[in-house]
Amino acid sequence: MNGKISSDLLRGHTDTIVLSILKDGDSYGYEIYKKIIEKSDGLFELRETTLYSSYRRLEQEGSINSYWGDETQGGRRKYYTITLAGEKVYQHNKLDWEFTKKIIDKLL
Amino acid sequence: MNGKISSDLLRGHTDTIVLSILKDGDSYGYEIYKKIIEKSDGLFELRETTLYSSYRRLEQEGSINSYWGDETQGGRRKYYTITLAGEKVYQHNKLDWEFTKKIIDKLL
C-alpha cells in the first residue's frame, strides 16, 4: 500500500481530509484512519500518529469537539464532531486546494 | 501578491517547479525567482531563501549543475543547468503530482 504519495505532497491536507470525513458524521480516531484508506481505494494511508496530532490541532483551534463513547466493554473510543467553525475551515481549505491545483498545474 | 497559497500546500513542489523552469534553458537564482512569479501571473512567489535551499538540494542530489557566468561588471550570476538525472526526477515528480491530485480530490 501507499509508498506513492510523499509526505511532503500530503502536508497541509491532513486536517482537511479529517474534516471531510467528519462532515459525513461523527467518528473516532481509529475509524477515521480506516476510512481514509478505504476512501482512497487502499492507495495510501495517513499514519496514525499524524492523524492523532491532527485531531489535537483541530480540537485546539475549535474545528472539532470530542466526547468519549460509552462502550461498556472493549477499548473506549473518543468520538469527534465537526463544529460550525470546522465546516467553514473545510470550505475554505477546499477552495485553497482548487486554487493551488491550478497554480501548480501552470508551473509544472 | 500571494498570501493565498500556504507554504504547506506548496511543500514538496518547489524542487519540481525549479526543474520545470530549467527544463526550458539555463537560468540563475534570481531570474528563476522572477520567472516563477511571472509564470504564475503574479499570483504567488516562492521566497528567495526557499529557492536557494532548493538549488543546494538539487545540486547535491545531482539534478542540476552550476557554473559562474562571466559577467565582467555587475553582480556575478550563478547559472544552473538541469542534468539528465534531473529531467528524470522532473518526469517522476510530475507523475507523482498527477497521482496525488486524484487522491486528494477523492478525499476532499
Next chain:
DNA sequence: ATACAATACTACGACTGTCAAGGTAATATT
C-alpha cells in the same frame, strides 16, 4: 489453552522544507 492479529489510543524524539530576518555588494533610477 495459547499465540497472534486487530482494535483503539497515546507519548516522545527526529527529520526536513519553508520562512523571517539579516547581510554584502554592484548597478540603475530619481
Next chain:
DNA sequence: AATATTACCTTGACAGTCGTAGTATTGTAT
C-alpha cells in the same frame, strides 16, 4: 546624494509528518 533593484548568501526558528514505542482489550487461528 539617496533609493530601488539586481544578485547572492547564512543562520536559526517553526511546524507537520513519521518512526518507534507502549498500554490494554477483543476476536481468530493453531
